[in-house]
Amino acid sequence: MGEMIRPGLARRLSREIVGDVHLDRFTRGRYATDASIYQIMPAGVVVAKTTGDVAAALDAAREEGLALTMRGGGTSQCGQTVTSGLIVDTSKYLNRLLELDVAGRRALVEPGIVLDDLNRLLKPHGLWFPVDVSTASRATIGGMVGNNSCGARSLRYGTTRDNVIAIDAILADGTVGHFGRLDQNASGEPPRDLVAAMLALGRREADEIARRFPAVQRRVGGYNLDALTPAFEPVNLAHLLVGSEGTLGISTAIEIALSPLPKPTRLLGACHFPTFCAAMEAAQHLVALKPTSVELVDATMIGLARRIDMFVPTLEAFVEGDPAALLLVEFADEPDENAASMAALEDVMGGLGYGFGRGAAHEGGVVAVSDLKLQTAIAELRAAGLNIMMSMKEEGKPVSFVEDCAVPLEHLADYTDRLTAIFAKHGTRGTWYAHASEGCLHVRPLLNIKLDKDVKAMRAIAEEAFAMVREYKGSHSGEHGDGIVRSEFHAQMFGGRIVAAFEEVKAAFDPGNRLNPGKIVAAPKMDDRSLMRYPPGYAVEDLPTGFDWSAWPGSAGGLQGAVEMCNNNGACRKSAGAVMCPSYRVTRNERDVTRGRANTLRLALSGQLGKDALLSDEMAETLQLCVSCKACRRECPTGVDMAKMKSEVLYQRGRAKGYSLKDRLIAGLPRYAPFAARFSGLVGLRDRIPALAALSERLFGLSKRRSLPRFRRDWFRDVEGRVAGRRPETKGVVLFADTFGRWFDPETLRAAVRVLEAAGYAVKIAGVPEGGRALCCGRTYLAAGMLDRAKAEAERTIAALLPEIERGWSIVGLEPSCIFTLRDEFLALVPGAAAKQVAEHALLFEEFLMREDKAGRLALKLRPIGRPALLHGHCHQKAFGAMSAVEAALRLIPDLELSVVESSCCGMAGAFGYDAATIDVSMAMGELSLLPAVRAAPADAVIVADGTSCRHQIDDGTKRQAIHVAQVLAAALDPAAAPATPPLRAEVSS
Template sequence: MLVIQPDVKGARLERALKDRIRGETRFDAKSRLLYSTDASLYQLLPVGVVIPRDAEDVMAAVRLAAENGVPVLPRGGGTALAGQTVGPALVLDFGKYMNRVIDIDPDRRRAVVQPGVRLDRLNRAAAPHGLTFGPDPATIRQCCLGGMIGNNSCGARSLVYGKTGDHVHTLDCVLHDGAAAHFGSVARDAVPTMAGTEGELARRVLGILEPERERILSRYPKVPRRVSGYNFDAMLEAPDVNLAHMIVGSEGTLATVVQAELGLVPVPPHRGLVLLSFRERFTSMDATPFILDEPGLTALEIVDSRVMQGARELLDFRATAALASPDALGVLFCEFSGQTADEVAERAHDFARRAPGLPGNPTAGVFLSARDQTAAWALRQAATGLLYRTTAHRDIKPQEFVEDTGIAPEKLGAYTRRFEEIVSRNGTSLGFFGHAGQGCLHIRVDLNLKRGEDVERMQRIAHEVAELVVEFGGSLSGEHGDGLSRSEFLPIMFGPEIMDLHRQVKRAFDPEGRMNPGKIVPPVQRMSENLRFGDDYRAHPPQTWFDYTNDGGDFAVAVEKCNGMGVCRKVDAGTMCPSFMVTLEEQHSTRGRANLLREAMQGSLPGMRSKEVLEALDLCLACKACKTECPVGVDMARYKSEFLAQHHREHGVDRKAQFFGRIHDVAKAASIAPGFANFGNRMMSGMIKRMGGIDPRREMPSFAPEPFRRWFKRRPAAPADGKPTVILLDDTFNGFFGTEPLKATVTVLERAGFQVKLPQRQVCCGRAAISKGLLDHARDLQTDLLNTLVPEVENGAWIVGVEPSCILTLRDELPDLVRDGRTKALAAASVTLEEFLAALPDWKPGRLEGRAVVHGHCHQKSLVGMEPTRAVLSKVEGLEFEILDSGCCGMAGSFGYEEGHYDVSKACGERVLFPAVRNSAPADYVVASGFSCRHQIADFCDGRKSVSTPELLALAK
């Protein structure tokens, strides 16, 4: 538990900052806790946080920090794996405001960016010009260019593109005292007369390094991946002098980058992928040197069997994992590029034919479609999280403290075998993935750092691996930097003389040692200190409503699955995390919420009473995207429900939760006289909104003039043709409000020859109650539903639903909330309409001329995926359709209706969905499977009508 105490220097600095900067200043306990961790093993409480708006803010903040004796720590995405972005300093978070691509110059192949811009966004800006940024780490969607510069990041295609430093031309920086500096290339003979601070620094650095040129060049390892230490070798070997290349890889210990001019490279016109599956773990590394000379090879990556095991357990990657052999213990990703598709295909197939002759006799698969390649690379990028899914014990995690060594590729096989010997001798195991073609593997060692003996074991393994790296002539870090994990061992790698040069260069840039202290340059802490989960870590989870057996055992362990890698901080693709995508606030990312929940359970925040956690969870839309888009499967929607239920236990249930959480009861009562209920709603709209906590700008949906169940009972039933009975789940939203989707479902199923029945009595899945933390009420509803539907399932019926969040609750939350053995059979028989129809081999919906844009419901995308929808719509003759990567619509059940959510709700839809709808032709069909999605579209797209999937299918003839 972190003890958060008042800081006199911090309080004085906070007052000064609030008077001087235009950005945001945060010294409260919640903000300090949010920034006390990153993607590494470590936790250190910062003095405070500044979110600068521009370079002037950065200069003012650094200058004021210097005047108050407070260190400074720049931070982008917080995805560092060695602890670079945590420390007792003033954290500068560039991700919210200083995140722009300022300029793209396609003629010079240059880009000018701010440090908080995500790499994915830079590449999107460069793509229309046929350009991209060469280095492409797995964190491409959430990492920031400032962090890549700080770490000298690389990536899968570093075989041809090298490291970030190879593409940095100039850097605008803020120095230790708040002064600005511009670093770029200068002829060596011009350095003696060079003006300003830049000239003074260049002369001092060269004065330190030149006398030791021979020692430096002999001691620095000659391997493709060396990012440990400062870039002395690059400074001495380059024809010109460019201090920007000294800043690269310095982890914020020399200066703070506020703008960068970077080089871009052409995107190869065509790419192909060959996957090699090896039946022995390390022969894949033995084969690596024999592949490197293949013509057109642009990437040579590896994942082991544990990564593939994790992929098979996750919906998003199950099909992709099947691209490799099921018995593979190591898989090499061999990418070939070329100017024509035929050229790439010829290279890939020729290589695949010869591949069985490589060491280990691998089997080869060739994948030339963009879809297969994208899926395969997505799996590789998710390897860190997938590995986390494969440890058997709840507290044993694949730890990253020695996961980044760089070795000559030809030595990789021997090196990894020796590495495993060290790990085995210390009584544990490992998993790996990474850049085989560059000799840089990310090897994770399985440890439980909540045990003191494993903390010492980690320290021991780290020291032995450091000595092994030096023996093999390698680098302690090949990509992820030194930080708190590896700085301790740099003297083993470089020796005392080179480390003294590091100290001298550090003093030249930072005389008082305030720039991200404790990283790279001694004195540094032991790598086993200041751990997030150390032997003194204690969590106190409450007694829970949900069963967390499948999440590791209890609520605390479920929350602790978050490893900080920050996939939830992506902003341009997928659905996770909707509120972060529009606020860019750490507390509104899945990672931020998980961190606050963890702090609440270990006592740094006041448990389930915590208003800080409640505030962070308020903008969680419970979209479920994190359950599958997060590689480790953090299910924040469920955790939010659990926390709210615990919070209600302490404080009681507020009116808003009661109103929306019991919407089934409200709707059922209103269905007796829906016309009268609608009249009452109109007459007392203002009062109802105030009582229910509804935003006054919102209009609640009206009740259907005739509830669906009443319509169904009075209609003539269609004859069945002997096919199994289908029980149609008439959910609350489509059953009492907008009934057309259910009516259309009856039409579609009866056309297909099925007998459609309803549950014997009106039941509710409890979705709304779960969302509001009314878990006792939800459990009662689900028990009734279980008792009603299980007899139907036992008689062979399918349970089919059209509202994704409702039908999928039967598969997701219900088994862990009700804890009844019968739930397994019910879950297996419960499907969305799209799943049901996609599984019918002979079903033909007919013909429908036209075009459709399709928006998937968040729960549908998370728990089922959009493939069933794609399969169903593909069977409609004459229909052209596009499934949007539209994220969350922003309504999310009742979220968009509630006070305080209107702006975020609208902004979520404005990201992709609303523009796509507005840009569609008036005659185009807009398809949205969710009831709330359709209302959100109507509210913000000028009343544009959208239809559900069954309504579209019913139109086909």
């Protein structure tokens, strides 16, 4: 379980560290893994807020005899950021751009700044840091320096080393130094005796370095001793620290070189090949055209991506047929140069025998992509390669250990062919993608490293693959560094003399071996199972689950397999764009990101956090800020659905410990809403009398700062009776009147009825049998973890809707969270054909309209509204790919000026925004982008939000009223078609 920190040291850390200190087993467990196969429980975690925190942590670790490992995004593939000592995380606080010299194209940054965040700051100045790694949304500059990261365009821009000017660093003994070019005067230079020793080593070993270091650009193994040789004079000592994996010093400020942004006129050629070998043979010819990158996507990746909703539109836009491999060739020069290069690319492909239309088979060719939006989507698809490969729902997964070997391009086809044979020899196969331009392919054999036989196969494959790489004079570390995976193989790769030089460097910088020990030198065996995420004896007990998890292998009814889909690559840690993970964007805590929650669940399920950890308060705290936005369901390429997992954990906890009064109040809303509506005046007193609001906070945990929804009782009077009894003789729609619309926002239902009837559809309200109870999706029960109650609602709803579906009617709803419950959770609550049939026929209001419009059946006469519209998408609309439907529905209105807010979760998220314990986070989520965008919108703009919760958050946070898309369309109806059309505003009932 890792080394333990003495109480005295714990008190010292708490006293001296300005940032956060975590010594509890749950937090340590979340930092025990990175994106590799390894897991080592650290003694403690320091989230440094200042450079002084880093120095204090180093002093404390040195005096305690603990190792210290620096960590940024925690996305290392080789185990670089796991340790039994102290981990220092720089990503939460030490993430500033300190200096920017636009004219000189240089910047000074703190190590924890994320690459995408940095590039957003640089973009207005026409600059970027061009080492464009696939993990750019979470990779920190400090981590990139530690690993000497490369990126897709290293063919043009080089590696991180080529773009680092200088580094301010703290050495193991606490000495502070400025590491840069030795011919430039700088204050705070490193110790002279250390500099002299390194220069002497470089001169002494220059010939051996030239002989043993692979002559390929993608060489990031070992220490960069070549930077010390006369060939690189004037020597830049920063380049020795680059790629050292935090074993020589701790970066506190990094000076980097910047480049002009790529031209927006770039062209992309998607070269299709009938065989994988053909693509590998072609790579050297395509690189001769001097593109900025040549990236591989193989058939396995294409096939897996076609199962992931978010990637389907992209694949349909540029992939022809079923190629065995694609090479994505990018040109980023002037327009005429790009056009000439694309023509040359087509000529080269034609000369190789591949050109659409050139032969009867049409087995290859080039698809030219000029649309920048599509190019970005393709780049995101390629960047997600690792996660896409890891989305396989089986025990065996693509395992990283020979992943980024680099060989000269002329040997690439032969190398990949022989490596495939090695995999087959050991009973497996590999997945392939990434940097064909550099001869550095990300290849992962499928193995189940819970099994001894597969761990032995891993070892054998590594030894044979590395021997082959040496035969080709390549590098066994082409991009992701050494870590635990490759460090032990340095003697074979570089020879004993170079390894001795590595050890000499380590001893000079860190004689006590305290900085990230076991990496690069003095490494453990790569197949030591005691260091792995799934050590010997790893097991999960079965437990009766509320959801059906059988689609995943493993114990706990398949829940284990679903949780283990998280590979720690950290796509959930992005700070902008799309939705995932909204709570992390506010807190920047590892606990509050999908990866952190999944790791905690895995450790709890397997008993590594103690008895009954799954039911513990620490687990409840881990899941508290998950708003069940379901963004991870779509945006996590491995499909980790944390919202569903949270409901399952709450169910397990509730069965064992019961439910709180607040949980029961929230969950029971659909049942007591009719009675609350009858006494809405009394219920409303809570918001008008401060003492009652304070009492509700004490009794139920409902924040006194948040107004509650106003119960309404005007739905039945003018809609329900009229519509429910109508028997349509033509095309009909069953309107699923959800609890929230029925009792809080009936104007949305009225508007939907008006629009549907104006379009010629007869409307029936779903499930209001005489004297019966209205149908409910069970969403409130899911939020409280009452899965048995949710299942009962699902069964009742399915039974009521099936006859309507069999008559050919569509099920249409207005509240995204409700309709998507029918399409998602129902399948896991009541698995079978009936639930699937309901899921296939349940549509959002706007999805139905656009389906009818596409089929030519929509006869809706709309007029301009004369006002712009600002649209905020509900999280579930985004998670299920439904945003295009609501945008298209609004664009049915003639001349509408529509803007879409690039927002994450609004922060309300059902009951989350009412909770006194989470209201601050709720409002902070809204302030990330949504609320400022609404405030900045023109005064006459129509604010559109389909979610009840979203509208409430907008009202509370901006005092502007948002309305449902149905209300906008109703207001745009031609008066001749709908004389009763309401004005364009949300109705307010007394």
